[in-house]
Amino acid sequence: MPHVPADPDVYEVFTQSGPGKTLTHVGSIVSPRPDGAWHLAKETYGRRDDLSSLWVVRRTDMIVSSGDDRDLLAAKTRMPHRQPGYPTARRRDRSASPPAVASPPADACPSADMVSPADAAPPEPSDSGPAQRRDDARGAGEPGLTDLWLALADDLFVLGNRLGDRIVDYIDLEESLAVGSIGQEALAHAGTILALCGFDQTAADARFFDRAQAQWQVSRAVERLTDWPSTVACGLVIAAAVTVLAERTVEAEPGTAWLTAITAVRDEQRVHLDHWRRWARALTAWPETRAEFERAYAEVTERAGDMFGAKPQPQSQGVATGALPGGPAPVATLHERLAVLVGDTGGPGSRLPDGPRTRTWGVGGSALAYCLSRGRMVRDDYAPGVFR
Numbered sequence: 001m002p003h004v005p006a007d008p009d010v011y012e013v014f015t016q017s018g019p020g021k022t023l024t025h026v027g028s029i030v031s032p033r034p035d036g037a038w039h040l041a042k043e044t045y046g047r048r049d050d051l052s053s054l055w056v057v058r059r060t061d062m063i064v065s066s067g068d069d070r071d072l073l074a075a076k077t078r079m080p081h082r083q084p085g086y087p088t089a090r091r092r093d094r095s096a097s098p099p100a101v102a103s104p105p106a107d108a109c110p111s112a113d114m115v116s117p118a119d120a121a122p123p124e125p126s127d128s129g130p131a132q133r134r135d136d137a138r139g140a141g142e143p144g145l146t147d148l149w150l151a152l153a154d155d156l157f158v159l160g161n162r163l164g165d166r167i168v169d170y171i172d173l174e175e176s177l178a179v180g181s182i183g184q185e186a187l188a189h190a191g192t193i194l195a196l197c198g199f200d201q202t203a204a205d206a207r208f209f210d211r212a213q214a215q216w217q218v219s220r221a222v223e224r225l226t227d228w229p230s231t232v233a234c235g236l237v238i239a240a241a242v243t244v245l246a247e248r249t250v251e252a253e254p255g256t257a258w259l260t261a262i263t264a265v266r267d268e269q270r271v272h273l274d275h276w277r278r279w280a281r282a283l284t285a286w287p288e289t290r291a292e293f294e295r296a297y298a299e300v301t302e303r304a305g306d307m308f309g310a311k312p313q314p315q316s317q318g319v320a321t322g323a324l325p326g327g328p329a330p331v332a333t334l335h336e337r338l339a340v341l342v343g344d345t346g347g348p349g350s351r352l353p354d355g356p357r358t359r360t361w362g363v364g365g366s367a368l369a370y371c372l373s374r375g376r377m378v379r380d381d382y383a384p385g386v387f388r
Contacts, residue, residue, distance in 0.1 A: 007059045011037040013045055016053035023055065034058065071260045072267060143310045145252065146197055146326040148245055148334075151310035151359060153193040154218045155238050157208055158364065160186035161371040162225045163235075182235070182272050189242065189265045196258050198322030209375050214362040217310060220303035223365035229283055229293040233300035236276035240341035241307040242269045244334055249324065258323040273341065280347035294348040301342055305353035306360075308334045331356045 009030050016023045026045045031037035038056045046054060065073060163183030167176050194204040221237055224230040246266035250259060283293035308331040335356040343350040 010059040011041065011056050012059055012062065013041040014055040014057070015045055015051050017049060018052050021052070023053065028059070029056075072264050143308075143312050143329060143331065144326045145245070145249055145329045146322070146324050147310045147312050148308055148329055148331075149193050149249075149324060150197060151217055151219070152238070152242055152245060152307075153190040154216055155222055155307075156186045156190040156193075156242065158218060158222050158225060158368055158371050159235060159238055160184065160190065161374070162231065162367060166228070166231065178275060182275065185268050185272070186238075189269070192261055192265060196261060196322050196324045209372075209379060211372075213364060213368055213372060216364055216368060217359050217361055218364045218368060219306050219359065220363050221300050221307075222367055223363060224296065224300050224303065225367040227296070229289065229296040230300055232276055232279045232283060232293070233297045236273065236280060236345065237300060237304040237307065237338075237342055239269045239273040239276060240338055241304075242266075243273060244337040244341065245308075245329075247337075248329065248334055252325045252327070256323070262324075277345050277347075280345040284347035297348045298351045302351040302353065304338075304342070305335075305355075305357040307338060307356070309356045309358040311359060 009032055011029050011031060011034075013026050013029060014023045015026050029037060029040050029044060031040050034056070037058075038054070041056045042051075042054060045051075160183045163179050163186065167180040167183070190208070191204060194207065199207065219238075221234050225234050243266055246262050246269065249262050250266070280293070280297070283289045308329070332355065335352075339350065339352050342352055
């Protein structure tokens with residue numbers, strides 16, 4: 001993990017040789033005083049060359065990586081979707097039809113159908129109160145860690161898609177970039193989860209793009225991915241849930257092959273959680289948005305009681321066995337940890353239920369319907385054989 005060095009008299013020196021040139025680290029010096037460090041650096045590294053800028057930073061004021069962070073910093077394996085040529089490589093060899101995705105049992109979900117044109121429209125803000133539809137069944141069997149990860153992968157997929165529409169909603173460039181990065185990483189984490197659960201790329205595409213809405217098992221909180229206050233609340237609870245489950249997964253079988261990937265997902269979701277917490281505090285502090293956000297946060301957190309209530313996947317869906325542990329998960333403990341993170345925002349109070357609720361099939365509302373419709377529309381516009 002990144003750490004703060006313990007060398008108070010050591011300074012790192014950065015120089016710039018001219019306007020438009022990059023600021024480059026040139027070495028280190030030792031000095032008991034900051035002003036003396038700057039003059040020593042000038043004499044040491046600027047005596048022979050003209051400099052346009054000289055930065056001297058005390059080492060203890062820096063956060064640096066350690067040897068254990070190499071996998072976390074390896075973008076080519078952690079974020080392949082950001083590498084040059086990735087879209088082209090991903091579109092090769094797509095002529096084979098993906099395996100059929102079987103429907104859940106008849107008693108588990110409504111009949112599978114395609115998204116209707118009405119559902120395909122972009123989701124509109126909802127002014128409804130707390131969710132009335134409930135499935136309060138508890139103790140119906142403890143789901144395994146794989147079941148919970150697959151459910152959260154669905155939540156991350158929808159969140160990532162919905163954040164894609166938010167990238168151009170701001171006059172603040174930095175916030176647009178942050179939202180775009182969080183959306184990309186949510187999609188990347190969803191793909192990583194499926195890979196660890198044993199899905200190859202064709203099966204992962206089929207799961208995300210070929211299932212009808214009735215075959216999805218997202219959290220009811222996803223239905224509120226409409227207006228911005230609700231999106232902040234949803235992003236916060238999903239990041240908190242993924243963080244909690246990642247920590248539990250690492251505890252279950254430390255030192256195994258999937259540890260690096262799950263640790264990277266956990267660390268990045270912690271960054272997302274901090275981002276959404278900052279937004280929660282801001283929306284609560286602004287008089288113009290306080291009431292709207294408090295209402296949205298109450299509704300989202302009440303719906304989010306099913307985050308760890310995933311039902312075991314039916315055998316007919318052919319869920320592959322991957323590297324992740326698949327034993328029963330202590331959902332009550334996971335729910336308690338989630339409640340701590342969701343309540344620690346410095347903003348409005350959480351209405352997360354006291355215990356986990358069971359997820360149901362076919363929810364997601366217009367937010368999920370829009371994601372599915374848009375994904376199919378994009379795929380249908382490509383030449384035959386590119387995606388199928």
